[in-house]
Structures are given as structure tokens and as C-alpha cells.
Amino acid sequence: MKLAYQISIVVFFVTVLISLFTKPDPSRFGKQIVGIQHIGVTIKDWDKSLKFYVEGLGGKPLLTGTDFKGMDIQNILFQKELKDALKNEANFKDYSIPNFLKNDRLDAIYIQYSNTVIELLRYYDSETNTPVSDIREMTSPAIPSSQHIAFHVVDNIDLNDFVNDLEEWSHENGMENVGCNRLKGCIIDEEDKIVCEEAEKVDKKFNSLKIQGKDKGDYNGWFLAYCKGPNGEQLEFNQVLYQSKKVFQKAYDTRPQTKN
Incomplete structure (x- = not known):
């Protein structure tokens, strides 16, 4: 009886400690979503x-x-x-x-x-x-309710090369609609006229946006390419490196676990 009493006391205090240091999930349906x-x-x-x-x-x-x-x-x-x-x-x-x-x-x-x-x-x-x-052939991701799919690209390749390879393969296989944006190549002039040069004339180093440098904070290491898929769907291809990778890993490690 004495041992059982001692165990019950320990369990009680452990429960109290857990309740004190465990933050409740404030969301309405978080525990119901896997x-x-x-x-x-x-x-x-x-x-x-x-x-x-x-x-x-x-x-x-x-x-x-x-x-x-x-x-x-x-x-x-x-x-x-x-x-x-x-x-x-x-x-x-x-x-x-x-x-x-x-x-x-x-x-x-x-x-x-x-x-x-x-x-x-x-x-x-x-x-x-x-x-x-x-x-609709002419679509913009700035339209409210528009959506995009983002793919995570492996760390050990250059995202600029990936963009080139993706476009070349797609066009060789009859998917001419597949195309990715560059950092350079188009401007809107003072008269609101669009002036663009051909994508192949833009240096390959401008095929993706690479946010890097300690002054970028948690966005240091966020690389992205924005593309259109074969049906005009909006696609994104990401690499998450440096500080950004640490932020994502921390969020993954500390997220609430919901069992199915």
C-alpha cells in the first residue's frame, strides 16, 4: 500500500509538471487534422x-x-x-x-x-x-484565390541549372507552355509599356531568386524558381538552405503530433 501510495504521488506531480510546461493547442481543429x-x-x-x-x-x-x-x-x-x-x-x-x-x-x-x-x-x-x-491562358499569381504547388529540390544541384533542364526537357516533349521566370529580362517603362528580351538571352545565373546573406535573417537560404506547368498551372521549385533550413527543421521537430 505504501509503495502504491508513493507511485500515485509521483504520477500526480509528473502530471502537474507536464501541464505546467506543455502549451495547449490554441487552434479549434488542430488536434483533428493529421x-x-x-x-x-x-x-x-x-x-x-x-x-x-x-x-x-x-x-x-x-x-x-x-x-x-x-x-x-x-x-x-x-x-x-x-x-x-x-x-x-x-x-x-x-x-x-x-x-x-x-x-x-x-x-x-x-x-x-x-x-x-x-x-x-x-x-x-x-x-x-x-x-x-x-x-485561361493569361493568369497571374496575384489574382486572389490563385494557388501554386511548390516542389522541394535537393540541395546538391544548382537551381539555375534545374530551370534550364526542366524547360529543355518539357519543350522537347511537346510541353511548350512550361516556362520559368527570370530575375532579369523584362521591364515596365515610364509609359507603362512592357519591354522584354528572349529568355535564352538572359544569363543563366538569373534563372532563380537566391536570397542569401546573414542580413536576410530567417530568409537566408531561401531559393526559388517560379514557373508555369503544361496547363498554365503555377508551380514553384524551392531549395531551403542555411538559416531557412534551420527554421524549417525546428518547426518540424516541435510541431504537435496528431495520431491518425
């Missing part, structure tokens, strides 16, 4: 997209689903847009909403990378095999 499961991107060209994300960037295809249709799919994916169209007395096609009760269909494939999954979604007319809504 992590990012996948990132979805709507595409236009199925074959070119698979070639780019699988053969090019090395993803592994997982689940594939084709010919999704019907009332359940219509509502779970597009009910908010349908209500908005009704409220504004607009045709649902003006909102780029497919009609899964008629000819429109959805194909989807999940592609695994080492730390996350990308889902490619294709909405199309099953009779004409054309997209439900054409993808």
Missing part, C-alpha cells in the same frame, strides 16, 4: 500532364478514377457555385460548372511524391472529349 493529404490541380491535357508530373518530376501514380458523374458528385463538388449562379440569375455555364447529369464527366488521378500527393482533375464533355471550361 496533415496535408493532397493538393488538387485542374488540368486540360491529360496525357501531357501525366508525362510532366510522372515522367518529368518523378511522381508515382496511385488511385485513378474515371467517368465520375451523377447527382452526388454534382452537389458535393459544385453546390456552392450552383447556389451562387441561382442567386445571381446566371447560367451555370457562366460559372464553369459541369453538368454531371448529362454529358459532363470527371477523371482524377492521385500522384505520390515523398511528402505529399498531387491530384490531377480533368472535367470534360464525354461526347466531344473537350474541357467543360477552357483554361
